[in-house]
Amino acid sequence: MDQAFRMEAGRDGSDIAIRWQLEDGYYLYREYLSVTGVGGKPLEMATPPGVIKEDPGYGSTEVYYGTATATVAGPVTGSLNVTYQGCQDGGLCYPPTTVEIDAATLEPKSDTGKSGLQTALQSQAAFPLVSKAPKAADSSSIRISDQSTNGVVGSLLDRGGVLFLIVGFLGLGVLLAFTPCVFPMYPILAATLTREGESLSTGRGFALSSTYVLALAAAFSLFGVVAAWWGQSFQIALQSTTATLLVAAIFVALALSSFGLFELQLPSFLRNRVAAHRGGSLMSSAALGFSSALVIGPCVTAPLAGALLYIAQTGDVVLGATALFALGVGKGIPLILMGTFGSGLLPRAGQWMERVRQVFGFLFVATAVWLVDRLLPAGAGLLLWSVLAITFAVFIGAFDQMRPEAGGAARLAKSAGMLAGLYGVILGIGGLSGATDPLKPLATIAAARSGDATPARVIGKDSFQSIASAADLSSLLKADGPAAPTLVYFTADWCVTCRVIERSVLPDATVADALDGVRLVSVDLSEITEANQSLMKELQVVGPPTMLFLDRDNQEVQDTRLVGEITADTVTVSASSAKGQLR
Structure with missing residues (x-):
């Protein structure tokens, strides 16, 4: 930094003139130039107007290219601390730096200001990196992993x-x-293919599915770029309860259409315009694909988080969007295979075609239930699954009287329906008992029956110490000392996935065992503030849910960070690594 911004001081009468010589392609921020005297008292400083720069992180701001000057009104005694911050145009940035100058000799008092300089990528962007420079053994500062x-x-x-x-x-x-997160795409595309009826060929299936996937990937890329630039406001919008209920309502509407209650179609003026062209179905597939990105958009995954960080850090929208587009296409490759080679397996016409559409209707309802389940109290979701399973049993004739001459297919369907009905009853019992896992609906009852067993430790939201800023985290680590590893959990009330984690993952007995002896810290992002946003920047967190695991030296353990859909197994593995059990 002392090469990019060469600072010198001189006298102008009783005033002190400070001048920076900037290398080509570097600039200083005018608003971050400041001077303080003895005791940290701000000193009067005059600076000339700068050049307006549209900065991706700060918006319109004044900067200096070439040279920068500042005049400190005198007389000044003792020493003065000069603070400044600069960046490389489109590249590296430096943290705010303070240099102490002796007012008598106008020489720096020591090299501590310059020797402590450490670079970070794009501090003007949304997520500047923290330094990975070696720290003292007694430091409580967090070092995130490479x-x-x-x-x-x-x-x-x-x-x-x-x-x-x-x-x-x-x-x-x-x-x-x-x-x-991607499961709902399969019934959407399959329902689109079945509408083609007998005209659906392998080539037609490939065209429809490819159009659907390319539109989905384009939207996914676009939404990713918007999320990187808008930050948490876009995440809040996508992960909010309102957005979840809206998407669930769309799936319910698709289900009702599949059941024949009404027909979903384009407005008449658009329908008439495309009626004469074969591309009408392709346009519908593209529209469905583009809107389907809203379903997978709220699902934060490690690759998605990495792409968002890259866009925010470097400002390279083209490369970041390309990576997201490739990610979306990759998600759609199985869909294209299904649409191309599975088209020959789909029924062509008749009553079976109607049955297939109705089965897709149940899949749409199941998707809606899966979306709203995480918003409901414990047990309520299982009750919805119970109603759906019993309704499906009734639909396929589980309780209808079977004729003696019925064939094997009809008997298998009746058996499947009876099993679905039985499973629905078990789900209902589990829901009334407070269970939350559809795969273990009677777990609560089984636990209650083993009353002589020692109650297992249960981790809940109140098990975490809540902090709101980097200073809070530093104070907590210093106070408790480095005796135990730490889990830092970023959550929010508007984060739908966080509710699933707090309801189904954290209370798991294996998670409680894995986190035994681990310091539990949470950061509530329900309201985005300057303090918690600064902490997110320092720890390279895109949004909730995110879990960071630190070892006893406050070093983030490699390959342990969890983002998005978090399971009991992943928490257990990461916690064991942080405790040094999986080295």
Whole structure:
């Protein structure tokens, strides 16, 4: 920094004149120039007007190129502290720096100001990096891992360049295609294909599914860029209860349409315009694909978080958007395969076609229940699943009288319906008992029956010490000392996924065992403030839910950060690593 911004001081009568010589391509912020005297008292300083720069992090701000000057009104005695901050245009930035100058000799009192300078990428962007420089053993400052600071985008770029990055995100998308967030895409596309009826060929299936996926990827890329620039306000909008209920209502409307209550179609003036063209179905597929990105958008994943960090840190929107587009296409590759090679397996016409549409209707309802389940009190979600399972049993004729001449398919359908009805009853009992896991609906009852067992430790939201700023975290770590590893959990009331974690993951007995002896700290982001946003920047957190695991030296343990859909298994593994049990 002392090479990029060469500072010198001189006298102008009783005043002190400070001058910076800036290297080409570097600039200083005018508003961050300040001088204080003995005891930290602000001194009067005059600076000339700067050049208006549209900064991605600060907005319109005044900066200096080439040279910068400041005049401190005299007389000044003792010493003065000069603070300034600058950046490289489109590249590296430096943290605010203070240099102490002897007012008598106008020489720096020591080299501490310059020797402590450490660079960070794009401090004017949303997420500046913290330094990974070695710290003293007794320091309570957190050092985040190389993986967190470099990010998945930076790591892939370092290994193989842009092409390797795109291929890597494409592969990550394929892996994410089998996660719950992407599941709703399958019935949406399948319902679109069945509407083609007998005219659906392999080529037509490929065209429809590819159009759907490309539109979804384009929207996913666009929403990602908006999220990177708008930050938490966009995340709040996507993860809010209102947005979740809106998307669930869309799936209910799709289900009712599949059941034949009404027909979803374009407005008449648009329908007439595209009626004469075969591209009408392609336009519908594109519209569905674009809107489907709203469903997978709120699901924060590690690759998504990495791409958002990269865009915010570097301002490279093109490369970040390309990575997100590749991620979206990767998520859609199984959809394209299903649409292309599965088209021949779909019924062509008749009563079976209507049955298939109705089955998709149940899948749409199931998706809506899955979305709102996390908003409901414990047990209420299982009651909804119970109603859905019993209704499905009635729908496929579980309780209808079977004719003696019925074939094997009808008997299998009746058996499946009876099993669905039985499962629905069990879910209802589990929901009334307060259970939350559809795969373990009677777990609460089983636990209550074993009354002689020692009550297991249960971790809840109140088990965490709440902090609101970097200063709070530093004070907490200093007060408690480095005796125990630490979990820092970023959560928010508007974060729908956080509710699932706090209701189903944290109370898990294996999680309680894994976190035994771990200091639990939470950061509530329900209201975004300057203090908690600064903490997010320092720890490289995109948004909730995020878990950071620190070892006993307050060093983030490599490969332990959890973002987005968090399970009991992932928490257990990360906590064990932080405790040094998985070295």
